[in-house]
Amino acid sequence: MNKTATFHEITEASLRPKLVRIEGNLYGAVFTLMKLVPARYILRRALERGDLAPETVITETTSGTFGLALAMQAALLNRRLVLVSDPVIDANLHRRLTDLGAAVEIVKEPAAEGGYQGSRLARLARLRAQLPSTFCPEQYTNPDNPASYTVIAEHLTASLGQVDCVVGPVGSGGSMCGTVRALRSATPHTRAIGVDTHRSMLFGQPDGPRQLRGLGNSLMPGNLDHAVFDEVHWCTAAAAYATTRWAHRRHALFQGPTSGAALLVARWWAAQNPDAVCVAMLPDEGYRYQDTVYDDTWLVQQGIDLMLPPEKPTELAHPTQEHSEWTWYPWQRRTLSDVLGRTTPAGRPR
Structure with a gap:
């Protein structure tokens, strides 16, 4: 070597x-997986700021590759991850997410405004309110x-x-x-x-x-x-x-x-x-x-x-x-x- x-x-x-x-x-x-770029950077910055303590649960809404990138990084960081998705998530991705240790919650119905994305965001807000310590990467708004x-x-x-x-x-x-x-x-x-x-x-x-x-x-x-x-x-x-x-x-x-x-x-x-x-x-x-x-x-x-x-x-x-x-x-x-x-x-x- x-x-x-x-x-x-x-x-x-x-x-x-x-x-x-x-x-x-x-x-x-x-790219093998382009979403690794923001997922890795966002979580590393959160660690540097002290926003990602050992007991903090990472939460996010996604039906695609950002969830996979988060699951890979969360597994390496030994952090719990809960993802909120919808019925369009494909079975192979779902299996890989859960094998990486992520919990995946599926919303069943689209919201009147914003479709499934709207209902996912609403479920994510309720989930975060129930947990004592969470960090959400918020890929849509996080600079x-x-x-x-x-x-x-x-x-x-x-x-x-x-x-x-x-x-x-x-x-x-x-x-x-x-x-x-x-x-x-x-x-x-x-x-x-x-x-x-x-x-x-x-x-x-x-x-x-x-x-x-x-x-x-x-x-x-x-x-x-x-x-x-x-x-x-x-x-x-x-x-x-x-x-x-x-x-x-x-x-x-x-x-x-x-x-x-x-x-x-x-x-x-x-x-x-x-x-x-x-x-x-x-x-x-x-x-x-x-x-x-x-x-x-x-x-x-x-x-x-x-x-x-x-x-x-x-x-x-x-x-x-x-x-x-x-x-x-x-x-x-x-x-x-x-x-x-x-x-x-x-x-x-x-």
């Missing part, structure tokens, strides 16, 4: 993405979430030099806002292209059922700084799934559907701007999706056709315009209230 080598816990060792060239000027930031992505911006700059454009899915707002703000401290021109999906309220659409999971939201997260974004794209599930499978066949990239959505948009933008360095944020590996996105039978059952998506998106006159295909809008680094001409659907101007 090399006694001079440095060894890390699995969460630290998996923190930075692998950077791969996909096509010409397009690079992929390929440590976007701050944690400074390390990713440093990694991109060290590896690629100047980054002209970052394309990535938007859910809590942490990864895109944190990464791009850190990059712009050196390169103010760096463009940010957010990828959302239909019936997500993040950029002005009315909230509703969403087939494409892992991005979008039913509530407005405090960490989403709309003025960071130059463009916003709305991607369909079919387009995201088709691009996810294309990336696996063509480039052996085994990632999830949010990565497919980001790649769809990034390929188009990079082709329009061949002299610019473009990075697509590819958040997590495809193992959770082997029974869904990577299963042709499941796709047929969902009515998904894997024909290649359109070569280019349709530009919208306004973000609230009704649409059901791959579309985009020139956001131009404006607040949501500036773009919509009114307060946000949550009642808060941003």
